[in-house]
Amino acid sequence: MKPDRKTAAGLFVLALLAVLPPIFIWTGNPFYVDLATRLVILAIAATSLNLILGYGGMISFGHAAYVGLGAYAVGIPAYHELYGGFDAIASFSGSFQIPLAVAVCALFALVTGAICLRTKGVYFIMITMAFAQMVYYLFVSIEEYGADDGLVIDVRSELPGINLDRPLQLYYLAFVSLVLAIVIVRTIVNSRFGMVIQGAKGNDTRMKTMGFNTYIYRLTAYVISGAMAGYAGALLGNFTTFISPEMMDWTRSGELMFMVILGGAATTFGPLMGAAAFIVIEEVLSHVTIYWHLPFGLMLILVVLYVRGGIMGLIEGRWGRRR
Amino acid sequence: MAALLEIEGLSKNYGGIKASDNVNLVIEQGELHAVIGPNGAGKTTLVAQLSGLERPDAGHVRFRGRDITRMPPWRRAHAGIARSFQITSLIMEMSVIDNIALAVQARQGHSFRFLRDARRIPELREAAMGYLAQVGLADRAEAETAALSHGEHRLMEIAIALASEAPLLLLDEPMAGLGPEESAQLVEFLKGLKGKRTILLIEHDMDAVFALADRISVLVYGHVIATGTPAEIRANDHVRHAYLGEED
Amino acid sequence: MDTALFVIQLLNGLQLGLLLFLVASGLTLIFGILDFVNLAHGALYMLGAFICATLTMWTGSFVLSVILSLPVVGAIGFAIERLVARSLYTRDHLDQVLATFGLILVLDTLAHLIWGPEGMAIPLPAWLDGQIAVTETLVIPTYRLLIIATGLATAGGLFWLVNYTRLGMLIRAGASNRTMVAALGINIQLLFSLVFALGAVLAGLAGMLVAPITEASIGMGNNIIITAFVVIIVGGIGSMKGAFIAALMIGLIDTLGRSFLDDIFKLFMSTAAAETSAPAVSAMLIYIIMAAVLAVRPQGLFPPKVR
Numbered sequence: 001m002k003p004d005r006k007t008a009a010g011l012f013v014l015a016l017l018a019v020l021p022p023i024f025i026w027t028g029n030p031f032y033v034d035l036a037t038r039l040v041i042l043a044i045a046a047t048s049l050n051l052i053l054g055y056g057g058m059i060s061f062g063h064a065a066y067v068g069l070g071a072y073a074v075g076i077p078a079y080h081e082l083y084g085g086f087d088a089i090a091s092f093s094g095s096f097q098i099p100l101a102v103a104v105c106a107l108f109a110l111v112t113g114a115i116c117l118r119t120k121g122v123y124f125i126m127i128t129m130a131f132a133q134m135v136y137y138l139f140v141s142i143e144e145y146g147a148d149d150g151l152v153i154d155v156r157s158e159l160p161g162i163n164l165d166r167p168l169q170l171y172y173l174a175f176v177s178l179v180l181a182i183v184i185v186r187t188i189v190n191s192r193f194g195m196v197i198q199g200a201k202g203n204d205t206r207m208k209t210m211g212f213n214t215y216i217y218r219l220t221a222y223v224i225s226g227a228m229a230g231y232a233g234a235l236l237g238n239f240t241t242f243i244s245p246e247m248m249d250w251t252r253s254g255e256l257m258f259m260v261i262l263g264g265a266a267t268t269f270g271p272l273m274g275a276a277a278f279i280v281i282e283e284v285l286s287h288v289t290i291y292w293h294l295p296f297g298l299m300l301i302l303v304v305l306y307v308r309g310g311i312m313g314l315i316e317g318r319w320g321r322r323r
Numbered sequence: 324m325a326a327l328l329e330i331e332g333l334s335k336n337y338g339g340i341k342a343s344d345n346v347n348l349v350i351e352q353g354e355l356h357a358v359i360g361p362n363g364a365g366k367t368t369l370v371a372q373l374s375g376l377e378r379p380d381a382g383h384v385r386f387r388g389r390d391i392t393r394m395p396p397w398r399r400a401h402a403g404i405a406r407s408f409q410i411t412s413l414i415m416e417m418s419v420i421d422n423i424a425l426a427v428q429a430r431q432g433h434s435f436r437f438l439r440d441a442r443r444i445p446e447l448r449e450a451a452m453g454y455l456a457q458v459g460l461a462d463r464a465e466a467e468t469a470a471l472s473h474g475e476h477r478l479m480e481i482a483i484a485l486a487s488e489a490p491l492l493l494l495d496e497p498m499a500g501l502g503p504e505e506s507a508q509l510v511e512f513l514k515g516l517k518g519k520r521t522i523l524l525i526e527h528d529m530d531a532v533f534a535l536a537d538r539i540s541v542l543v544y545g546h547v548i549a550t551g552t553p554a555e556i557r558a559n560d561h562v563r564h565a566y567l568g569e570e571d
Numbered sequence: 572m573d574t575a576l577f578v579i580q581l582l583n584g585l586q587l588g589l590l591l592f593l594v595a596s597g598l599t600l601i602f603g604i605l606d607f608v609n610l611a612h613g614a615l616y617m618l619g620a621f622i623c624a625t626l627t628m629w630t631g632s633f634v635l636s637v638i639l640s641l642p643v644v645g646a647i648g649f650a651i652e653r654l655v656a657r658s659l660y661t662r663d664h665l666d667q668v669l670a671t672f673g674l675i676l677v678l679d680t681l682a683h684l685i686w687g688p689e690g691m692a693i694p695l696p697a698w699l700d701g702q703i704a705v706t707e708t709l710v711i712p713t714y715r716l717l718i719i720a721t722g723l724a725t726a727g728g729l730f731w732l733v734n735y736t737r738l739g740m741l742i743r744a745g746a747s748n749r750t751m752v753a754a755l756g757i758n759i760q761l762l763f764s765l766v767f768a769l770g771a772v773l774a775g776l777a778g779m780l781v782a783p784i785t786e787a788s789i790g791m792g793n794n795i796i797i798t799a800f801v802v803i804i805v806g807g808i809g810s811m812k813g814a815f816i817a818a819l820m821i822g823l824i825d826t827l828g829r830s831f832l833d834d835i836f837k838l839f840m841s842t843a844a845a846e847t848s849a850p851a852v853s854a855m856l857i858y859i860i861m862a863a864v865l866a867v868r869p870q871g872l873f874p875p876k877v878r
Contacts, residue, residue: 059665115862118869122608122664126800133797134858141854192436199425202414211400211429254672297676304670
């Protein structure tokens with residue numbers, strides 16, 4: 001593909017993210033590094049959601065559950081390593097925790113996806129939401145891991161050559177992961193597999209009569225997406241060092257969806273743009289008023305009603321009502 | 324000639340309405356078999372059951388001697404049955420050539436291939452271009468499907484069916500909504516296809532049917548009331564009463 | 572097992588089921604007729620509770636406040652339909668879900684602005700605050716009986732409305748054929764607004780009924796909405812009968828599961844294992860039921876005939 005305005009804008013934001021954090025540190029604004037870390041991690045989660053939501057047309061309203069599961073996959077082994085019990089998974093090692101996060105989320109996506117994807121339309125939306133809420137209530141009910149109050153991660157994942165206690169090292173791990181996530185999703189989308197899930201989004205019946213078992217392809221995309229979100233969750237757990245069921249609340253899933261739509265669904269850099277815009281809006285509004293959800297909610301409604309194709313649509317120069 | 328597709332006692336009810344009523348039909352290898360009948364005779368329902376989108380309540384469908392009654396649509400496609408839709412069914416968001424390339428891709432085994440850019444795989448693109456050229460849409464290859472005219476959409480339907488390289492094509496009213504000139508072109512095209520593929524043609528356009536068909540079956544209220552050569556059908560009093568009389 | 576406790580939990584389950592039905596019936600009605608997914612339906616439940624709490628403070632009478640609050644919540648529903656929902660009918664479900672998600676943020680924050688971050692309790696009048704002692708161990712709070720009675724009466728009224736009135740006839744016709752209803756010269760826009768208002772009233776009523784027990788609080792609707800989704804998924808989206816049966820089923824299973832699952836587990840596992848796993852399983856129970864129902868019937872137990 002020729003470099004167009006959308007790609008240029010996406011690369012520009014990536015370049016900013018690559019160079020700004022050290023400058024924040026040197027200029028004595030470490031707070032902004034935290035902000036950038038959160039942005040980058042949320043962008044990974046949104047990028048993973050874009051694979052199924054944007055390209056696959058699977059309106060999953062439960063993506064925050066994967067982020068939460070990924071975070072708990074870091075927190076729970078660390079907790080047992082520190083306080084004993086459950087020897088099989090007790091570990092501080094990132095090379096155990098992160099694959100665990102990915103595997104648990106892939107498995108959860110496989111099991112719930114197998115059920116969700118038998119349904120269509122609004123059923124799918126509600127069921128993904130319900131399964132996410134199930135995980136939420138599961139962790140609310142587990143006293144040992146802090147139930148409602150959450151779990152503090154006392155020791156971050158230990159990785160060879162990287163010290164996640166150093167904010168910049170954590171940041172650059174997340175940043176490199178984001179670049180990889182964008183490349184992976186883009187590659188998948190353009191591949192033969194990607195053409196099938198996009199075709200199934202456009203016309204499932206046609207794809208079936210052409211000879212594609214669309215269910216299996218969708219389920220595969222769903223599992224890939226869930227696994228990637230789990231990875232983002234593992235990073236988020238290391239970043240916040242505190243995890244609670246609240247991370248999996250369905251409103252968090254709604255925010256991830258909003259990032260994808262705001263940035264531009266089914267575009268390479270849309271989720272990154274959406275996550276960046278989300279973080280900036282949240283940061284600015286919440287400084288102005290504690291009631292920032294009010295203008296934020298209004299903005300969300302207006303974006304849905306009037307902004308076609310999100311930020312990427314605007315960059316491409318398509319104003320006006322959607323459809 | 325050997326039977327390619329055998330339909331035996333096929334029945335399907337929709338809330339008391341018999342869309343298919345004990346349909347028995349044999350499609351011979353290599354023939355162009357037309358199914359005609361008034362609106363609501365159950366022609367599209369018949370195609371839906373043959374392509375696997377609907378399950379019959381009773382009866383059997385055999386393809387090359389193998390029972391496919393309960394086979395899901397994608398398996399039937401791999402077995403060698405392709406279809407076009409009466410109401411245009413394309414992937415509107417994709418380009419014209421992407422649609423056809425998907426149909427080519429569909430017959431090349433599984434698509435769990437994640438690395439290569441599908442739009443840069445010469446075998447897929449060249450084959451797709453070939454089918455587009457056959458139906459005269461080569462110059463529209465890169466256009467967005469939604470931007471094409473109705474007539475061009477009908478041709479894309481044909482191209483997708485061709486791209487499957489399936490021995491049996493189920494064409495559900497390919498001329499639907501076409502002008503006389505476009506229809507005539509399509510008839511010529513289908514004439515060229517005769518003998519190369521076995522075709523089950525559902526069609527309203529009687530001129531087209533009688534110009535093309537080797538054999539014709541007449542479907543009324545879900546039931547086959549007659550099957551025969553065009554001449555036999557023309558001469559059949561029963562058919563004239565039930566159907567042809569109304570048309571003229 | 573303790574019989575008295577079982578009866579009490581049965582009544583609690585029935586109560587939860589009926590409250591769920593009030594929320595779910597509006598959701599399923601709005602979806603069935605307008606093909607509209609309203610995430611903000613739970614916000615109306617919350618608004619019902621807060622408005623009723625405020626009016627109770629002013630008037631001193633809970634019952635009077637409920638009666639006064641219902642038209643207010645209905646009017647809010649009517650306004651939401653006109654201002655937001657209407658522009659979304661022709662959009663896909665993704666747009667509807669996102670826009671109504673935005674609406675939740677707006678309504679929750681407005682509630683926060685008006686009523687503050689603290690919850691609001693509703694004091695019950697003395698005649699509702701008592702208990703009825705059936706036997707020595709079986710003591711039932713009067714108010715629970717009132718909730719059950721109100722829930723059943725509303726359900727009955729709703730069935731009558733949908734099945735035996737002109738409005739109900741139009742609602743059912745509108746669900747299956749919009750253009751036909753419009754062709755009959757019916758003001759379909761007004762019909763849609765009324766359906767939305769009716770849904771709002773039902774959800775608001777549920778919020779008002781629950782508030783004396785749990786108090787009105789910000790975000791209270793965001794929890795019940797998901798359970799209401801489970802109800803209509805299990806019942807079959809668009810089916811009133813399905814919503815009723817599934818609501819009672821979910822209400823009973825959830826309540827009884829939380830109370831008795833550990834006892835049941837103890838029958839076949841160690842006490843310690845039962846006590847650790849029972850809370851986790853009972854928290855997931857209704858979702859497991861949902862998954863099981865969907866695995867067998869992807870359209871729910873009572874899929875509506877149209878669509």
